[in-house]
Amino acid sequence: MDGIIPVWKEKGKTSHDYVMELRRICQTKKVGHTGTLDPEVEGVLPICINQATKIVPFLTDTKKTYLAEVTLGYSTETEDFTGEIVTKKSVNETISEQTINHALQNVVGNITQTVPLYSAVKVNGMKLYEYARNNIPVDRPSRQVLIESINFIPLSIKKETDLLRFSFEVTCSKGTYIRTLCVDIGASLGYPAHMSALVRTETGGFTQDQSVTLAEIKKKKEENNLNELIFPITYGVKHLASYQVDEKTATKVVNGQKLPRPTSVPSDQPFCIEYQDDLLAIYQKHPDNDYEIKPVRVFQ
Structure with missing residues (x-):
């Protein structure tokens, strides 16, 4: 059994949880995922099995597409909804779709991002989130990423008492921090912001429509039809x-x-x-x- 199963990762589970499940279902230790998704993020997670684990770096290096929600009105230490509030500013004005669209289009192309403090990137052998948890000052590295396209989701503006939310779809290079992108977009609109929801809808050529849940995988296993869900290794390197x-x-x-x-x-x-x-x-x-x-x- 060599190939790729595009799994639909659900909220509340880690990417490694799915690797462990697939090892048990496929009865092999040679299982690897192609790009970590945080526990509270859902989306497409291609899982490589046996010989396909050899192409993990080439699948990981492909562009990704996400559906993200920004909340204007407060920022957090983690840049997403899981962190403690850092800065607040009430949104008491109406922000038009045109204004939001303008802010989004300003980030298209090659941009520089500062790596979030709560991330696994290492500086001098220690992960950034370890510096954060121990209140140790650290200079965070920057990296160049590519925003291939970004589009406002029509009718997604939601006004709450002191907050405003809206959604966008973005296609970007490997290594892009969507939560940092949300923070930067908020800043360009004049407000502290954070990423309040995220779904990965495509990666490595695999789409949401092609993805299967863990329950579907288990059902196919019980029916001895697991091979029906497996894409050939060649599909994972078709971009080469x-x-x-x-x-x-x-x-x-x-x-x-x-x-x-x-x-x-x-x-x-x-x-x-x-x-x-x-x-x-x-x-x-x-x-x-x-x-x-x-x-x-x-x-x-």
């Missing part, structure tokens, strides 16, 4: 370029040998090597020799 080889070269590939670099393959990205449409390996340019390629992952 591919290169077809002949039978003689295919033997070298499955043995993990270095090869002369073909002129038609990308110079800066990993790519798939296939023989008669069977995925044999993922290769990349040799780091020390521009005229060679070397294997990154070889499939049995």
